[in-house]
Amino acid sequence: DEVSAASVSMQTDSAILSQIEILHSARLAAVVVDKQKLDQNDAFMDPPTSAVSKAADFVRGVVRYFRPSPAVGTADVTQLDPATRDAMIASSRRDYAILKLQDEVQAERIGRSYVISIAYQATDPALATAVTKAYAEAYLADQLDASFDATERAAVWLQGRLTELRESSQAAALAVEKFRAEHGLAVDDGQLISDKQLSDLNGQLIEAQADTARASARYQQYKSIVESGSDNAFRDAAISADQPSNSVISTLKTRYLTVAKRQQDIEANFGAEHPQAVALAKEKADISAQIFGELKQLTESYRNEYEVALARETALRANVALAAGKSSIDNQSQVKLRELEQKATALSTLYQTFLGRYEEASQQQSFPVGKIRVISDATLPKSAATPRMSIVLGLSLVLGVMLGAGVGGLNEFRERFFRTGEDVRDRVGLKFLGYLPIIGSKVVRDDRR
Known part of the structure; x- marks a missing residue:
């Protein structure tokens, strides 16, 4: 700090x-x-x-x-x-x-x-x-x-x-789109088309596997019924009650039960050799054969459904494998694409920053604002700033006194005349007799005239 x-x-x-x-x-x-x-x-x-x-x-x-x-x-x-x-x-x-x-x-x-x-x-x-x-x-x-x-x-x-920057940003954006188009990296809702297709194919494959399993179970069930023979057709036909063809089988079963009941009644009253009992037994056998025939048709139909479901599952597996390979290639290409996108984003951000700075500079250029101001204007002085009279007078007085003292001392030092009787007695040591007047040039001029 x-x-x-x-x-x-x-x-x-x-x-x-x-x-x-x-x-x-x-x-x-x-x-x-x-x-x-x-x-x-x-x-x-x-x-x-x-x-x-x-x-x-x-x-x-x-x-x-x-x-x-x-x-x-x-x-x-x-x-x-x-x-x-x-x-x-x-x-x-x-x-x-x-x-x-x-x-x-x-x-x-x-x-x-x-x-x-x-x-x-x-x-x-x-x-x-x-x-x-x-x-x-x-x-x-x-x-x-x-x-x-x-x-x-x-x-x-x-x-x-x-x-x-604008040209660089546009070039970077065009490079991103060109690379995406060359490598088929189309985007839908922020997700690659190949990834979305792979996801859809996986969902379809799961549904196809479930359909194949259901078709296989149904086909194997009816196949076992058919393989058990026509004698068990009436007893095993009850499992087909939930199928689309259950109306025909239900009608045949109803006829079969009616005929069987009448046969039992006639055999109980008239014996098994009665012509009507024999006719009812034949009719009952015909109905059982019809039920068996219907079961065989259903079995063939379920076999076809199973084969179609299996073929669809096989095709979807191949499509998933192909889409997975393409997705892997796209993911590798996406690394380069992401690098290009980052460069384009950085250039775009830099361009927006410089654009904001340019607009700010343009505004400052239109309305320049100074950071300096005058806090006290110059006014007309009421007196001279220099020299100060008090200082000048004081200094003149001091210098005058010093100069006068110096001149007086110098004159006193250079004095070569006697001015009073005491000077004669003090300096020469003789008795002073008196004063004589100075005879000036005026008296001399008067005498000459």
Whole structure:
């Protein structure tokens, strides 16, 4: 956490220092010079100077006179036409104004905050206020322009990238569909057709196996009845009561029972040799034969059903085996298909992401929003910032006292005259006799006249 905080602090300091360098840049100074026409303002180009500044300029002039700087490709302006000469002079004045403004404008960070103070000093308070306001406005406009340019470049780059991604996404989607068509990997409700067919065939095979088992059991049952002979046909025919042909057999069974009952009655009353008993016994045998015949027909019909069911089951088994092999091949192909689909999905997602970024950049380009604002406008100063009168007066007083004391001490040290009688007695050691008046040049001139 401490390392992260230090890194954030360093990044913040670097960002603010970068903004200060932007404020000192020639581009921003050129904008202010052009807006305020400072290259045509005498108060800016040639402000009044103090005696100290004049003395410093004089010293620099003398130094340049004895140590001239080498000429750097300067052209003789006298050889140019007036329009070109005026243009060169105007360009030089503008360049000088830009350099002068860069050198004189002040931009510094206030403490450890995110606030930058912009200041400009001039002898004219209105000029200082105008330049400071123009600098703030130019800086805000420069930030908006920088944001707009960055957004525009990002939008142009995103647009080109979107074209590439759209083509790549479409190519990947076409590759998926082409691979699916070449390998027959059609999809229905999110499932491969081959897998769905295999599932359907397995269900049909299970039903066919059940039908074959039922048909086989029925056929074997009736086959055993037929093989037991016609004598057991009436007794075993009762199992066919649930079959579609049970109506014929039921009718024959009813006739068989009626005839058998009448035969028993006649035999009980008249004996077995009675002609009617003999006729009823023959009729009973004919009915039993008819029942046996019906059972044989049913057995043949059930055999056919069993064979059809078995053939259907065999065909379904072959189809299932074929579908299983195709499904295995499709599953292997589906691995490659899944890889192509993942690539197509990734490209589509990336395209949608870039499309959202492009729309966001387009909106920011249409409505650029700056992250910098002016929190305090420059106002017309009521008094000069420098020099401060109190400090100047105090310093002048101290320097005057020191200079006076120094001059007085120097005069006292260099004194070579006697001013009083005490000076004669103290310095020479002789008796002082008296004072004599000084005979000036006026008396001499009067005598000459």
